[in-house]
Amino acid sequence: MIQLLQSTAANKSIMLQDGKIYLVMTIVCIILTGLFLYVASLDKKISQLEK
Amino acid sequence: MLRAKWWKVLSFVLLLYTCTYGFVVKVPRLDDRMQESIRNFFFHVPMWFGMMILFLVSLIYAVKYLRSGNPVHDVYSMSYASIGLLFGTLGIITGAFWANYQWGSPWVGDPKQNGAAIALLIYFAYFVLRGSLLDMEKRARLSAVYNVFSFFMLFPTLWILPRLTESLHPGGQGSEGNPGVNGKDMSANMRMVFYPAVIGWTLLGVWISTLRIRIQLLKLKQEGLL
Numbered sequence: 001m002i003q004l005l006q007s008t009a010a011n012k013s014i015m016l017q018d019g020k021i022y023l024v025m026t027i028v029c030i031i032l033t034g035l036f037l038y039v040a041s042l043d044k045k046i047s048q049l050e051k
Numbered sequence: 052m053l054r055a056k057w058w059k060v061l062s063f064v065l066l067l068y069t070c071t072y073g074f075v076v077k078v079p080r081l082d083d084r085m086q087e088s089i090r091n092f093f094f095h096v097p098m099w100f101g102m103m104i105l106f107l108v109s110l111i112y113a114v115k116y117l118r119s120g121n122p123v124h125d126v127y128s129m130s131y132a133s134i135g136l137l138f139g140t141l142g143i144i145t146g147a148f149w150a151n152y153q154w155g156s157p158w159v160g161d162p163k164q165n166g167a168a169i170a171l172l173i174y175f176a177y178f179v180l181r182g183s184l185l186d187m188e189k190r191a192r193l194s195a196v197y198n199v200f201s202f203f204m205l206f207p208t209l210w211i212l213p214r215l216t217e218s219l220h221p222g223g224q225g226s227e228g229n230p231g232v233n234g235k236d237m238s239a240n241m242r243m244v245f246y247p248a249v250i251g252w253t254l255l256g257v258w259i260s261t262l263r264i265r266i267q268l269l270k271l272k273q274e275g276l277l
Binding site: 021022024025028029032033036039040042043046047049050 | 054059063066067070071074075255258259262265266269
């Protein structure tokens with residue numbers, strides 16, 4: 001954790017460190033959040049139809 | 052229950068945890084054959100656990116239908132089976148993709164690969180059967196009976212035969228107990244992500260199934276069939 005913050009201080013983005021694993025992780029999280037937002041919007045639409 | 056929010060938020064939180072910690076948790080490096088790909092345990096394996104749970108719920112509603120004749124039970128049973136099939140298909144595709152790099156080819160005739168393919172084909176046939184029957188009550192009854200048969204076919208194809216013979220998958224001949232829960236096939240670190248991942252992915256599968264159920268019920272109500 002401390003090493004992460006120190007390298008960020010040296011102007012190396014977190015995304016470029018540790019074999020770019022955090023880049024992969026962030027991409028997966030974006031995909032996951034996008035999918036969940038889609039499913040949640042479906043849920044809302046159906047709830048409205050059920051009223 | 053179908054409209055409750057808490058378990059849907061829980062699913063998102065668990066999966067966010069899986070998709071973050073799953074990439075950074077320390078994983079064992081025993082002989083450098085799997086390397087980081089062992090992290091697939093948090094994604095590929097929960098697809099199968101999810102499928103099994105969804106098929107189990109589908110079975111329960113199939114039996115409920117046979118006892119009650121209530122078409123709503125049939126809608127539930129069909130919906131859970133369809134999302135179970137989705138998870139199984141994702142599982143087999145991700146498995147083949149992983150196998151291509153780990154075992155040398157996407158299909159190596161591994162007993163679990165073959166068993167899983169057979170299990171999925173049996174469940175695909177459930178939908179072919181449904182499509183071939185036009186009368187609602189007949190369709191519900193016959194497919195419920197077939198559902199029971201299909202679930203029991205999971206036993207030999209997934210859980211028995213692959214464990215009796217030599218297999219590239221964990222749990223083959225010579226292993227002890229269930230590879231998923233015996234505590235020996237996964238490090239404690241990994242289990243901390245694996246169990247929440249299974250729950251998270253399964254809850255997502257349940258959520259999608261309930262959406263399907265609600266759409267089907269609305270459709271049937273609109274058509275005056277309910």
